[in-house]
Amino acid sequence: MESGGGVWRFPAERPLRLDSGATLSPLEVAYRTYGHLNADRSNAVLVLHALTGDQYLASTQPVTGKPGWWTRMVGRGLPLDPDRHFIICANVLGGCMGTTGPGSTDPATGAPWGLTFPVITIADMVRAQAMLVEALGIETLFAVIGASMGGMQALQWAADYPDRVFSAICIAGAARHSAQNIAFHEVGRAAIMADPDWRGGAYESAGVRPEKGLAVARMAAHITYLSEAALQRKFGRELQRDGLSWGFDTDFQVESYLRHQGASFVDRFDANSYLYITRALDYFDLAAAYDGQLAGAFVRARDVRFCVLSFSSDWLYSTAESRHVVRALNAAGCRASFVEIETDKGHDAIFLDEPALDSALRGFLASAAEKRGLP
């Protein structure tokens, strides 16, 4: 699919203010676009990627050579349609696909930031995205849409920039990270930090990479993306070969699958980015700035049209978390749609063939487009 984009470099005079109090400059944001901005500049859709996603939404990922991560949702005749929408997807702050992150060069030292990179938050990521959107000449986005961490960003967008968002879609997201969410992330971070090649985060200057630790982090995380039923259906107790090895080779197909997930992940992802982005997720609690009352986050967003979707077998960001968001939207007097999509595919259903997801998005976007005066 035809795609534009590049890297937007903000000059040193336009630093990014961070929640921690630190500032970051110069900021670079890598992004891709699909379709064309209309004359009214009213058809822009910002797609927000998940923890390990990137800006290659619907075009070939240059490292893996694989198709974009949401090709089943973005394309001609699909819910996000470059013939009608100007679709933007930016690599997240702290990421490793071109946007400023711990692997970027610290201008003060000329060396990679590593662990001297400031700790970032979901709101910081959104602030960087808002700078890009403004730089692209877009005052109000027709929609912000994201799943998982992207869904959290969509909620943060509506809370922080209610006048710049016409509609917000949060798929399999949450308004806060639970103790279980934090716990799984801590396992991942511990695995990375236990790898001798991590070198306290300064692996790049040592010419090594903590691939073993990062792979284990991915393996643990990947379990949380699948439901027990999906794992059972895909693998059961099936063996790789006839009979057991009576050793610690990959006897079971599920082991082989996880090892493959871990091994292929390290080719395209950076260990320090993983630490920083998981930390940002753990720090996420949208209600915190509103005395713990989530509805407070949405009071200024009464004109935003919200769509919240969850998956019945998702135990990472469960339906209960989405319901919590919806109740707050109701309490704030926001116009909201919410449905729990029946599936046994777990959190991963975001990327899989789920017709109920498509039809919900199509209907929601079509009615929003009508209100916005878009074709």
Next chain:
Amino acid sequence: MREDFREILRLTPAGARVLDVGCGEGDLLDLLTRERGVDGQGLEISAAGVSACLARGLAVVQGDADRDLDSFPTRAFDMAILSKTLQQMRDPRHVVSELLRIADRAVVSFPNFGHWRVRWALLARGRMPETRTLPDPWWSTSNIHLCTLHDFLALTDDLGLRIDACSALSGGRPARPIDPRSTIENWRAEAAVFVLRRG
């Protein structure tokens, strides 16, 4: 068009903020949006119903009226609608009082268990009634809190609500304004539509 829908349409002011509780696949909300330009919001328990609503562009939240009405702020809507759903609620009293906390007016319709066919089925045959408005056998019906016209009237009195209007629906004929206190109407009305306000 369903006669109760026609009656609710008649009672709905243009541009009103409307909450349809138990909106199913959104037929009524869609009608009110097209014909009255309402700012509509739905609440529906079934995923299939909500998905159908979303696909037709309606703002509907999947939820349980028994549990989720309390999340809506006071007087958020001009009108709340409970169309043939009251008898399926676990706590109808709570639901009715919540409707009138959330909205200035509530339109509530329900099948009248005092209708003569219902009474006849029980009296003459000694069996749970299966009628046009109550078509399912007792073991599969989702109606768990059936009431008569006068039962509902007693509830509105008890909650201190004012009745703005009441009409009877029978056999697909147009709605007919009635005095809900009338004994004969408690025999004649197959279903009733009440328009309620806080007292």
